[in-house]
Amino acid sequence: MASVRSVAVLCDIHGNLPALDAVLAELAADPPDAVVIGGDVVAGPFPAEVQQEVVFTAAVAAETREAEAARALIAFLRTTEIAALIQASGMNPG
Numbered sequence: 001m002a003s004v005r006s007v008a009v010l011c012d013i014h015g016n017l018p019a020l021d022a023v024l025a026e027l028a029a030d031p032p033d034a035v036v037i038g039g040d041v042v043a044g045p046f047p048a049e050v051q052q053e054v055v056f057t058a059a060v061a062a063e064t065r066e067a068e069a070a071r072a073l074i075a076f077l078r079t080t081e082i083a084a085l086i087q088a089s090g091m092n093p094g
Contacts, residue, residue: 006032013037017049 013020060070
């Protein structure tokens with residue numbers, strides 16, 4: 001496995017497309033080995049333009065004290081019943 005020498009961390013985007021575009025331009029000019037997106041864990045509406053640039057994911061950390069609760073939340077967010085609510089809030093559930 002290749003070693004990671006540089007990591008870019010993007011946090012708290014909060015739908016700020018001009019700032020996101022500026023950061024992505026910097027990353028394109030000098031690409032890191034990895035990009036980690038944190039923050040914005042639970043959020044309200046995001047502009048469609050921001051959704052096109054950012055993919056939201058969920059995971060359970062290895063040392064999580066409430067791993068079963070975290071898995072239950074992720075399972076809940078993946079149900080077809082919740083997809084309409086996610087879409088109504090301005091995010092793309094797909």
